[in-house]
Amino acid sequence: MSILVVGSVAYDTVETPRERRERQLGGSASFFSLAAIRFAPVRAVGVVGEDFRQEDLDLLSSRGVDIAGIVRAPGDTFHWSGRYHADMIERDTLATELGVFKDFHPILPKGWEASPYLFLANIHPALQEQVLDSVETPRLVILDTMNLWIDTTRDALASVLRKVDVLLLNDGEARMLSGKSGLAEAAASIRDMGPDRVVIKKGEHGALYFGRGSVMAVPAILLPEVIDPTGAGDTFAGGFVGHLAKAGADRDSDDAIFRRAMLSGTAMASFCPQTFSVESLTHLSDKALAERVACLEAMMTP
Amino acid sequence: MSILVVGSVAYDTVETPRERRERQLGGSASFFSLAAIRFAPVRAVGVVGEDFRQEDLDLLSSRGVDIAGIVRAPGDTFHWSGRYHADMIERDTLATELGVFKDFHPILPKGWEASPYLFLANIHPALQEQVLDSVETPRLVILDTMNLWIDTTRDALASVLRKVDVLLLNDGEARMLSGKSGLAEAAASIRDMGPDRVVIKKGEHGALYFGRGSVMAVPAILLPEVIDPTGAGDTFAGGFVGHLAKAGADRDSDDAIFRRAMLSGTAMASFCPQTFSVESLTHLSDKALAERVACLEAMMTP
Numbered sequence A, B: 001m002s003i004l005v006v007g008s009v010a011y012d013t014v015e016t017p018r019e020r021r022e023r024q025l026g027g028s029a030s031f032f033s034l035a036a037i038r039f040a041p042v043r044a045v046g047v048v049g050e051d052f053r054q055e056d057l058d059l060l061s062s063r064g065v066d067i068a069g070i071v072r073a074p075g076d077t078f079h080w081s082g083r084y085h086a087d088m089i090e091r092d093t094l095a096t097e098l099g100v101f102k103d104f105h106p107i108l109p110k111g112w113e114a115s116p117y118l119f120l121a122n123i124h125p126a127l128q129e130q131v132l133d134s135v136e137t138p139r140l141v142i143l144d145t146m147n148l149w150i151d152t153t154r155d156a157l158a159s160v161l162r163k164v165d166v167l168l169l170n171d172g173e174a175r176m177l178s179g180k181s182g183l184a185e186a187a188a189s190i191r192d193m194g195p196d197r198v199v200i201k202k203g204e205h206g207a208l209y210f211g212r213g214s215v216m217a218v219p220a221i222l223l224p225e226v227i228d229p230t231g232a233g234d235t236f237a238g239g240f241v242g243h244l245a246k247a248g249a250d251r252d253s254d255d256a257i258f259r260r261a262m263l264s265g266t267a268m269a270s271f272c273p274q275t276f277s278v279e280s281l282t283h284l285s286d287k288a289l290a291e292r293v294a295c296l297e298a299m300m301t302p
Helices: A028-036 A054-062 A099-103 A125-134 A147-152 A154-161 A171-178 A183-191 A232-247 A255-274 A286-300 B028-036 B054-062 B099-103 B125-134 B147-152 B154-161 B171-178 B183-191 B232-247 B255-274 B286-300
Strands: A003-006 A010-015 A020-026 A042-048 A066-072 A079-084 A091-097 A117-120 A140-144 A166-170 A197-201 A207-210 A215-218 B003-006 B010-015 B020-026 B042-048 B066-072 B079-084 B091-097 B117-120 B140-144 B166-170 B197-201 B207-210 B215-218
Touching (some): A003 A125, A003 A232, A020 A028, A028 A054, A028 A232, A028 A255, A042 A099, A054 A066, A117 A232, A147 A154, A147 A171, A166 A171, A183 A197, A197 A255, A207 A255, A215 A255, A215 B286, A232 A255, A255 A286, A286 B215, B003 B028, B020 B028, B028 B255, B042 B099, B054 B066, B117 B125, B117 B232, B125 B154, B147 B171, B166 B171, B183 B207, B197 B255, B207 B255, B215 B255
Parallel strands (some): A003 A042, A010 A079, A117 A140, A166 A197, B003 B042, B003 B117, B010 B079, B042 B066, B140 B166, B166 B197
Antiparallel strands (some): A079 A091, A197 A207, A207 A215, B010 B020, B197 B207, B207 B215
16 A cells, blocks of 8 residues: 655765765655655655756656655755764764755645555654645554754644654654653653654664554664665665555554564665665665565574 | 672762762672572672671672682772763763772682683683683683773783683674674674674663574663663673573573573663662562563564
8 A cells, every 4th residue: 555755855965984975865755765665655745956866756766656746846955964973873964955845835646645654754843744634544644753853843743743653763852852761751751742653763773662562672783884874764764664554554553563564664774874875775675675674583583 | 500700899989960879889790699699609709808898798698699709808999980971871980999909819719610600700801811710611601891901901801712602792892892893793703702602782772692603682671760870781791691500501502592591681680770789689589580581572572
């Protein structure tokens, strides 16, 4: 069943201690779509500027992503620029040029309001809520957010959170949103805000799932080298939501199906840091993905 | 079967953002012994000063730890003083007063040279090797170390490492010792130095086991609050080695038994930060420990 995603389609300029890449394809909707498309049909909603390369749109559509919801507007594509520290975890944002994203008002192509799965990627919570309200009766709504929105638009975030089923965020953000230092307490507090299930991402330390009646911890795949971790969280979301859509999950499904989706998300996310931009996602074989799921299962066996 | 441990028996002065505790019982041998004694007989080798409280020795022996190897010497007990940051992970060492530990030359009580299990807690690697060489034919030798020895006594550490079966260390230390950033590569490199199995501890993110043919990740128990994490690593070691001794493991045992020991170590370690000093270990019920092992198994189920 189809997944509707709304998020950023961006150009990223990334500096690591070893290399610098300018204006490579990025954005939450790009990473998410290229991951989720391996599991289910994906409909992408977003905006790009006049400078956006046709080949990047072609890349998305050649992989099967329906890009009818990505409009081209006068101005420049959203551009993020950042520099990673030696640990390849900490990073400094050097510039955030919103460009056409500043006046982005998502509009759904005809028929997309009936999408059964809705992923609200990390954008302004008012935009997330606007899209959510224009989808008719989604089976499952998953939302990702970040410290910026928790810090600056808390009321708008609280409003949309009341309507979502699953929240994805990282450990620092979970503590910030809840005011609790213990992650189980943070998740419980967040569940009181609306989302029935909470996924806390911890980067190289894996991820935690807090469901209706169970808690799960998934380790990360151990990587020999991190080239560029940008987009790993959105790639996780693509594997996670993709798995749920393929399995036909809804908001009342058992934790078991969400727990399996955690493995798909984690396995998928592990490819992202191994190359710059979306490269590893476009060259990924089903066999390689299945091997990483099996690797996680082996690591998790008591 | 009995475990011989050599390590520090110390007084710790610990400051957290909320409280300060002076000269409370600490040291690697203390935490280790009180954890391991739940599984198997423990023989402790160490030194204390004239200031060491008889009640603290009594505490160890009342729990069944054989303290015939803890000698009292003229001078002061080893005293560590540290301050935890708000995250309760980072800490600054304020003072390290070696006291009687400066001239510590471990001597085994008669008969202890036949101990089947040997835990070389985090002390100078030359002392670790001296004890190792005085034990006749141990079934299994486990060693813990820290950044200080990796940095300042690398040759002595390399020498003892060639003779041990299992090395415990944290993620930063594994990277430091191996020069590799990827933890799987770090573990492989360390295995080339001698230890056939490597356990990498990651605090609130759990621990990794690298065995002969398998890798395992165990999450940490999610705690509502951290009161004092001092000694959690040694407590992990106590549960881990205790489990192996109770099960009768030797250096040729299957990974399976070491993997189960990881659960015991992790479950045991989770109690340590919930109180100051060794308090939680002295009041721990078998039922509470079994519940945490079951909790880990539930968290790890795909």
